[in-house]
Amino acid sequence: MSNSLKRLLIGRPLHNEEMVREKLPKWKAMSIFSSDPLSSIGYGPEQIVLILTVPWAIAYGYAWMVAVAIIALLGIVTLSYTQVAQANPGGGGSYSVAKKNLGETAALTAAAALFVDYILTVAVSISSGTDAIVSAFPVLSDYRMSLNLFVLFGILMLINLRGVRESSNAFVFPTYAFIFGILALVASGFYHISSSNSVIIPQTSLERQPLDWTLLYLVLRAFASGCSSMTGVEAISNGVPMFKPPEVRNAQLTTYWMSSILVVMFSGITLLILHNHLVPVKNVTMLSQLAEATFGRSSMYYFIQFATMLVLYLAANTAYNGLPPLLSLLARDRYMPRYLSARGDRLTFHNGIILLSIIAAVFITIFHGNTEHLISLYALGVFLSFTIAQAGMVVHWRREKKTGWVPRAFLNGLGAVVTGIVVVIIMVAKFLYGAWLILLVIPLLIYMFKRINRHYEDIRAQLALPPDQITSSAEGSNIVIVPVAGVTRVVASTLNYAKKISERIVAVFVATDEESARKVKEKWQSWNPGVRLIVLYSPHRAVTAPLFRFIEKVERKKGPDDYITILIPEFETKEWWHRLLHNQTGFLLRTLLVFRKNVVVTVVPYRLEK
């Protein structure tokens, strides 16, 4: 039954040959890879303004400067990553680049940083997708958490367990709907401004307090939060093999397109927020305020809110395209449990998908789906992995030394330095707001990766067959000990099996009083099964301890190549509650004896009919 439920939810098992390396046209690849950065328009500009409008220091006027800085940073990161795509046409992100060029620790640092950030991508995107729809329908605000968890487990996890082919088709619409909606909003907003004869940015939006240290800290925090808009820019360069040929060229073009659209949308929305002097309102996002100010509560307003919600949920899906393959790479390199690298029924990395869903759910639950708090943890990991990847690229160009490598190395070097500075800014500006947690988690993850790796190496060394391994010693025999609780059919059946596997068999009965000892001896003699019975008298009424001592005695007397097999007669009851009515000595013995060399514990089951 659980099996047919599984089939209903995720579909029939797929044959190995059904794995197709789908080749995506640019317009489709764009919708899959760019939902993450583009959707950050849903919260990025808002986060900047949010921090700059804290009551005790109106620093609203610095917002445009922060925005400009972010756009410049985006330019540098975009150019750097088109070079990553070129140098790694086989795909694989910061982890692969770092492993190839910088060594294990850098690679694991990138992996840990990405691990944290993919999970936060899911948490942040789902939370703010729900914010978008709650803004349109305030009545939903009580169901925020249920909605978040339903989207996470009921939609994203299931779709991804079914497999990536379905997901790519279902997800083309929201991205373009969102781009259309936001561009319409920006165009319409600017048209209003130009037709109403007001200046595009009114003077009041540009007024600003003189910059002191407190204010600088605030501006840096706004910048750090705004950087969350840039997460996901690297996704295209990780997925080069999924493009139609010429893969690298197409991937680069798509990156340029994506960044251009992002710049237009980001600057347009930020300008309009400043122009309209929006301030934070509880349960209503600024994008919703802006759409309402521009279109009223028209169908266009609802279209924008729905599209925002969908594209944000889709952005969460990006992490599902990113983390499970990364985990499978880590698992193949033995830094994570091996089963994360196995493809399931549907050819997906199902264990990684489930792991990601569970950890994201933990984050959403702890932070009660509060986007602002989650964003405080966000972006640090991404920029750390940016820095590592760019640094790796510098090493790469230097080593290859192909023609024209110097400007390339310089561009990636610039990228590394700039993103490195951003990492420091984010660390300082957000330290108290949550970055400390990430700075704690990343080293712990690296430690975990290394411990797991060491364990697998230990196992490999211990399990490897030396070339001169003698396949088996002809010496030695098998001594069978059958603990019995009386003279029953179960015992008869067990002795029958015992005779098949050995000629040295002994039955053992532990008597807790003399009466029962006498009785069983008599019964055994009259039955006479051809096997010797040893009765152990246990005046303290313990059963396992005397048996255990007996086994140890046999162990001491046996030859070095002899095995001891403990055959436990056990009947399997028909109803689960029947188990409560019987002793579980077999289970106990197995647990106690599992660590002894050359001792094998076997339960010989006897099936009861009723």
Added chain:
Amino acid sequence: MSNSLKRLLIGRPLHNEEMVREKLPKWKAMSIFSSDPLSSIGYGPEQIVLILTVPWAIAYGYAWMVAVAIIALLGIVTLSYTQVAQANPGGGGSYSVAKKNLGETAALTAAAALFVDYILTVAVSISSGTDAIVSAFPVLSDYRMSLNLFVLFGILMLINLRGVRESSNAFVFPTYAFIFGILALVASGFYHISSSNSVIIPQTSLERQPLDWTLLYLVLRAFASGCSSMTGVEAISNGVPMFKPPEVRNAQLTTYWMSSILVVMFSGITLLILHNHLVPVKNVTMLSQLAEATFGRSSMYYFIQFATMLVLYLAANTAYNGLPPLLSLLARDRYMPRYLSARGDRLTFHNGIILLSIIAAVFITIFHGNTEHLISLYALGVFLSFTIAQAGMVVHWRREKKTGWVPRAFLNGLGAVVTGIVVVIIMVAKFLYGAWLILLVIPLLIYMFKRINRHYEDIRAQLALPPDQITSSAEGSNIVIVPVAGVTRVVASTLNYAKKISERIVAVFVATDEESARKVKEKWQSWNPGVRLIVLYSPHRAVTAPLFRFIEKVERKKGPDDYITILIPEFETKEWWHRLLHNQTGFLLRTLLVFRKNVVVTVVPYRLEK
């Protein structure tokens, strides 16, 4: 480590020969057996007055009539039970009497009724013991529940797991202290009254409304609650063998003594409550009010509260002397799981003791230690078992027909009729207040007893060896299937064992892709362990399903006397978390294959050193 903790808490294991059937002198037996009925002075009179002082109908004046009825009832029950002691010198209460004289269903009804009431004895006594100490120290009222559960698990359960010998000595003091305290309270109260020239019962206490149906119902409820004072009267007749010879005579004398003391204490306290016109006060018991009115907050007051607390906790202990042996009788008759009849390390019925503690804890927790609510459930079971026992005695006397049997049978008959009427009164008066629950639980318990019995009978029939049982067939061999995951030392060690137990061995490898199939085949050939390897290709990447189908194929081809042994190579990791890094295919296979006839699953453990 868990073992030394156990030793520290309950002591060293005891040898069978250390079981002494202790013979108790009357004064000591009294302290053990009578704490239950005597301690009910702590709540019994209060419960009567509590019900008769509900705001909308002051029926205070009926209290003394209720008290007189209870005293009369006590007289009848006492006399009836001295006869039970005489007829059953071997001990054993209502269950044994009913089984011998009335048959299975009556016996199980008595057992179910006692089961419920022993548990309620623990819950009620602990709760009102805590009430007594909370009355003296109101600051403890917030810790009521913690106190209840600590007394239950930390004191009663542990002491009883250690064994009854220790308990009997520790528990002599509280009973006599309590008797002394209450008698002093009564004497002092009466001295006050006589010296202050007031009439013993002032007229106002005797005024009463005319009796209508509502009031009658109230009076009956008061009577039903007051009957809780009588629980435990039967304890002595269950424990006749524990008395010094002449056992029966001594048990009877002790019963008379106990009842006399109970009558004096019960009537004295009830009269004083009426005389002082006490009404219920939150968090203060009436006994505490009375002691305070009589002695002030003197050391005598605190002595009485402490003694009351101790004797009530001791009364809870009575259930530990009663229920585990009853459960062991039921288990020996196969109405309860067999292990309830086994004596543990310390010669106690440890499983019954733990079971009683857990169920009592559930009741205390559900009712938040509210004595009044718990008492609503109480007494019904006891009187039901009284009735059954007395009815059984009538049958007993009729059958024996010894000289003078007619008056004896008449006395027990009277007891049966009177307690039967009380059962009906309790049922009606308390139905809505909780008796419905007990009326539901008792039949359910009886059903459970019978189901368990049927299961054991089924098992016995299925396990019994027919006299002509052929001990074992010489025919048939053992086919060994070794599922392997590669070529490792674990596999080598498993094959080594396989060769000890059979000559028909086959290794099976499930390949999820063609690459790994080829690799393993090559490795196997170059290793050449002398066992054939079959590679199953599983294009859907499932591992257990193809293996399972293979086993089924072998099963169809094997002879009827052949066994199939699945040997699973498994390495045992050293740290618990290492397990998370490996598949648990062995466990899965064992679970799936346990029900197949002549298929045995064996895990051959290989121990890792690090």
